[in-house]
Amino acid sequence: MTDAKIHLLIVDDEIDIREILQFNLENEGYLVDLADSAEQALEKIQNSTYHLILLDVMMGGISGYKMAEKLRKNNNDIPIIFLTAKNTENDVLTGFSIGADDFITKPFSVKEVIARVKSILKRTGKVDDSIINKSSIIIVKNLSIDIDRKEVCIDDQSVNLTKTEFEILLLLLKNQNKLFSRNDILTKVWHEDEYVLERTVDVHIARLRKKIGDYGKFIINKTGYGYCFSH
Known part of the structure; x- marks a missing residue:
C-alpha cells in the first residue's frame, strides 16, 4: 500500500462520489479529506497540507474553476485533477489554462482515478517515487x-x-x-x-x-x- 502520509482532498457536492472515492483511495493507503463545496475546501487548505486535490467542476457557490483560479493566484501549486461531466474541447482548454493537471470525465472508473492520482503525484514530484511504487496493485x-x-x-x-x-x-x-x-x-x-x-x-x-x-x-x-x- 502507499504511504498514508500522502494527503488527498476530494471536493464534490455529490455525497456518493465523495464516499466511493474516499473508500477506494483509503484502501490504497492514502489519507483522504472530504469537502462538499469549494468554500469548505478552501478553509481546509488553510489548515492542512495536501499533495493533490480531486475537484468537481460544477458546484453551487464557487465553481471548481474559480477555486483553482484562487489557488493559482495565491501561488498554490497543489496538483489538481478536475472531475467533470463536461468534456468539450473548450472545457478542457479552460481547465488547463487555469492550472489543471488532469481531467477525469464522469462517470469514471475508480481504477482510472487511482492510476491518474499516482501518475500526477509521480510527475509533479510531490512525493518520492518509492512511496508511490509500494502499492500492491499495479495499474x-x-x-x-x-x-x-x-x-x-x-x-x-x-x-x-x-x-x-x-x-x-x-x-x-x-x-x-x-x-x-x-x-x-x-x-x-x-x-x-x-x-x-x-x-x-x-x-x-x-x-x-x-x-x-x-x-x-x-x-x-x-x-x-x-x-x-x-x-
Whole structure:
C-alpha cells in the first residue's frame, strides 16, 4: 500500500462520489479529506497540507474553476485533477489554462482515478517515487494486477491467467521499459528448471498477449534483446 502520509482532498457536492472515492483511495493507503463545496475546501487548505486535490467542476457557490483560479493566484501549486461531466474541447482548454493537471470525465472508473492520482503525484514530484511504487496493485490504464490476490483485471473484468502467465506479466509490469532476455525470464519465472527451453517463453508470451487483448501490444519483442512492457 502507499504511504498514508500522502494527503488527498476530494471536493464534490455529490455525497456518493465523495464516499466511493474516499473508500477506494483509503484502501490504497492514502489519507483522504472530504469537502462538499469549494468554500469548505478552501478553509481546509488553510489548515492542512495536501499533495493533490480531486475537484468537481460544477458546484453551487464557487465553481471548481474559480477555486483553482484562487489557488493559482495565491501561488498554490497543489496538483489538481478536475472531475467533470463536461468534456468539450473548450472545457478542457479552460481547465488547463487555469492550472489543471488532469481531467477525469464522469462517470469514471475508480481504477482510472487511482492510476491518474499516482501518475500526477509521480510527475509533479510531490512525493518520492518509492512511496508511490509500494502499492500492491499495479495499474496501466484500465489493466490492473493485484500482487497480493494474484488477480488481473481489465475494465473491472477478471482475466484468467495461468500462474506462469501471471508471473511473466508481473515481472514486465514491475519493470516497465526494461528489457528482459528469454534467459532472464526463464531464470526469474521458471527459476532452476533445466528442462524448460527459451522457446517456451515465446509460447507463454503469445498466450498472455492474446488473453490481455489490446494490452498485448504493449509487450514488445526487441529482436536480439528480449521482451519489455512499454506503453
